[in-house]
Amino acid sequence: MTAIRRRMLIGAGLAAGVGLSGRAMAQTQAATLRLDWTPSGYHAPYFLALAKGYYKEQGIDLQIFDGKGSLSTLTAISEGADTIGIASLATMSLGVSQGRQLIAIGGMIETMPDGIISLKGSGITKPKDVEGKTWGYNPDDYSTKLFPAFAAAAGIDESRVKKVQLSHAVVHTSLLTGKIDFMIGWEFTDALRVARQKPIEPPIRYADYGVNMLGGGIFVHKKTAAEKGPLLKGFLAATAKGFDEALKNPEPAVEALAAARPGADKELLLEQLKRTPAYLHTKSTAGKPFGYMAAEDWETTLKFMKQAFEFKTDVKASEVYTNEFVPKQ
DSSP: OOHHHHHHHHHHHHHHHHHHHHHHHHHOEEEEEEOSSSOOGGGHHHHHHHHTTHHHHTTEEEEEEOOSOHHHHHHHHHTTSOSEEEEEHHHHHHHHHTTOOEEEEEESOOSOOEEEEOBTTSSOSSGGGGTTSEEEEOTTOHHHHTHHHHHHHHTOOGGGSEEEEOOHHHHHHHHHTTSSSBEEEETTTHHHHHHTTSOBOOOEEGGGGTOOOOOEEEEEEHHHHHHOHHHHHHHHHHHHHHHHHHHHSHHHHHHHHHHHSTTOOHHHHHHHHHHGGGGSOOTTTTTSOTTOOOHHHHHHHHHHHHHHSSOOSOOOGGGTBOOTTSOOO
């Protein structure tokens, strides 16, 4: 083979390689994930999947941004500022009832972690013990709006509960300093933060008394669901892989999160992540793939939304969620 012939073949090979690379790059889609809050332990699997390239394997160039609450994330997705969001699915359904074009594509926190949090020695070990005690509450919290349903289910005389309205910024401190007797928060985030400073009584969860709504989940604009099916399937497949690995071996997931968000409290994140599995499913979704949502859980969520919130539109469960993009087992 002549030198000229060899150079021609090499050049052709390089051109083919560049062409393949160009096509691969063209197939990669940029996407953003907007969280509900600043990262907690249950967000670590997303950062693990990102660090390990699982989204890249699905052709997704993903960026993860922190959130400022469910309502803020709903707005970001509604207005097209971000591709995929994580927020309270109950709050998302309220947005749908108000005309937002949103749809849930994956469940995450399907059993509510909300419950009564009190310090050790408070005397609050069962629901009725809150009678005569002082509750530091925020009127805008969905757990506050659900308290009457919980009180009815647990046999609490709500009229005997003393209430002090507080902002999120001071409620933990108020509990720790004895200005209030109890607060309501997530068992595996808020309760852990309090417990790191003072011992607490076991939290009393709403869900244990039949009051449960779908919590943090994955949602998109309906236009995205209609036009970007492969991207959403790839996103959920990569996320499921991240959750599977993170729950089996949580330390690397926390390290991935901490690397992306320097200064994060790794010890707290690790404990939060270890407690996450108890909230990922309900009885209706036990044994189902990550992200799968059950019609009966949505019906229950919408029932409580109509009881406790300004949810006047007759929204059907089939209008607010789909399992179309959830990975098969």
